[in-house]
Amino acid sequence: MLIIKLNAIDSTNSYLRKLSTVEIVEDYTTVIAKKQTHGRGQMGTVWDSQTSKNLTFSVFKDLSDIYLESPFCISIVTSLALLKTLQFFSISRLSVKWPNDILSGDKKICGILIENVIKQNKINASIIGIGLNVNQTKFENLPKASSLKIISGKVFDLDEVVHVILKNLEYYFLLLEKGQFDVLKNDYEAYLFRKNKPSTFKDEEGLVFSGFIKGVSESGNLQVLLEDDIIKEFDLKTITLLY
Structure with missing residues (x-):
C-alpha cells in the first residue's frame, strides 16, 4: 500500500x-x-x-x-x-x-x-x-x-x-x-458507550430526555428505549448524548 x-x-x-x-x-x-x-x-x-x-x-x-x-x-x-x-x-x-x-x-x-x-x-x-x-x-x-x-x-x-x-x-x-x-x-x-445504562439526550429542538441505548439499526440510527417501552430510532442530526 x-x-x-x-x-x-x-x-x-x-x-x-x-x-x-x-x-x-x-x-x-x-x-x-x-x-x-x-x-x-x-x-x-x-x-x-x-x-x-x-x-x-x-x-x-x-x-x-x-x-x-x-x-x-x-x-x-x-x-x-x-x-x-x-x-x-x-x-x-x-x-x-x-x-x-x-x-x-x-x-x-x-x-x-x-x-x-x-x-x-x-x-x-x-x-x-x-x-x-x-x-x-x-x-x-x-x-x-x-x-x-x-x-x-x-x-x-x-x-x-x-x-x-x-x-x-x-x-x-x-x-x-x-x-x-x-x-x-x-x-x-x-462496545457502545452507555449501552443499557440510563442516559440523557438532547434533541434538535433542545429538549432534554432520558432513555437507554439498545443498539443501532442496519442504517446506523441509534436505537433508544424510551418511556412506555418504546424503542425509537434517531439519526446523527437529531440527537446528542449528554455525558
Missing part, C-alpha cells in the same frame, strides 16, 4: 479526495500529515491536534466490488479496527460513542470522518479520516479529550500505530467482503 507523508495540509481527507479525481488511487492509499490546518470532524466540528504529536491521516478504500448493507458498515469496520488496535497497545476501558468516537473511560481519544465517493448511485470508494490522540498531553478547553500517552504513561511510535491500524482495517474489511455484517454489527454494539 502507498503511504504519503506530508508536513502540513489543510485536510488529509480533502487531499485524498482531490487526488482520486485526477488519478487512479490504489486501495488503502494513506495520507498522513504532521499538521492539519483545517482538520474536520463530524457535523463540521474542528479537529485540533498538536504538530507531530498525534496521528491525523486518511485512508482510501476501494468499495467498487463490495456489497454494503448500508454506508454505516464503513463506520462499524473502522471503529472495530481502531478498537482492536488500541487493545493491542493495552489501552483499557474502550467504547464507541455513537456513531464512531472512540473513548477510553469517558474521554475521547479518537474521531473518525468518513466521506464516500458515489458513482452511478453506488458507493464506489470511501475516504476514511482518522484523528487519534497519541502523544499529546495537554488539551486546552477540551476537558473530555485524552491520549494514549495520558492513559498509559508511554510514548508511542506513530508509524507503528498507523501500520497496526491499517492491518486491522484490512482484516475487518475482509470480513465485510465475506458477508459478515451481522457479526460485525454485534461486535460494534457490544
Whole structure:
C-alpha cells in the first residue's frame, strides 16, 4: 500500500479526495500529515491536534466490488479496527460513542470522518479520516479529550500505530467482503458507550430526555428505549448524548 507523508495540509481527507479525481488511487492509499490546518470532524466540528504529536491521516478504500448493507458498515469496520488496535497497545476501558468516537473511560481519544465517493448511485470508494490522540498531553478547553500517552504513561511510535491500524482495517474489511455484517454489527454494539445504562439526550429542538441505548439499526440510527417501552430510532442530526 502507498503511504504519503506530508508536513502540513489543510485536510488529509480533502487531499485524498482531490487526488482520486485526477488519478487512479490504489486501495488503502494513506495520507498522513504532521499538521492539519483545517482538520474536520463530524457535523463540521474542528479537529485540533498538536504538530507531530498525534496521528491525523486518511485512508482510501476501494468499495467498487463490495456489497454494503448500508454506508454505516464503513463506520462499524473502522471503529472495530481502531478498537482492536488500541487493545493491542493495552489501552483499557474502550467504547464507541455513537456513531464512531472512540473513548477510553469517558474521554475521547479518537474521531473518525468518513466521506464516500458515489458513482452511478453506488458507493464506489470511501475516504476514511482518522484523528487519534497519541502523544499529546495537554488539551486546552477540551476537558473530555485524552491520549494514549495520558492513559498509559508511554510514548508511542506513530508509524507503528498507523501500520497496526491499517492491518486491522484490512482484516475487518475482509470480513465485510465475506458477508459478515451481522457479526460485525454485534461486535460494534457490544462496545457502545452507555449501552443499557440510563442516559440523557438532547434533541434538535433542545429538549432534554432520558432513555437507554439498545443498539443501532442496519442504517446506523441509534436505537433508544424510551418511556412506555418504546424503542425509537434517531439519526446523527437529531440527537446528542449528554455525558
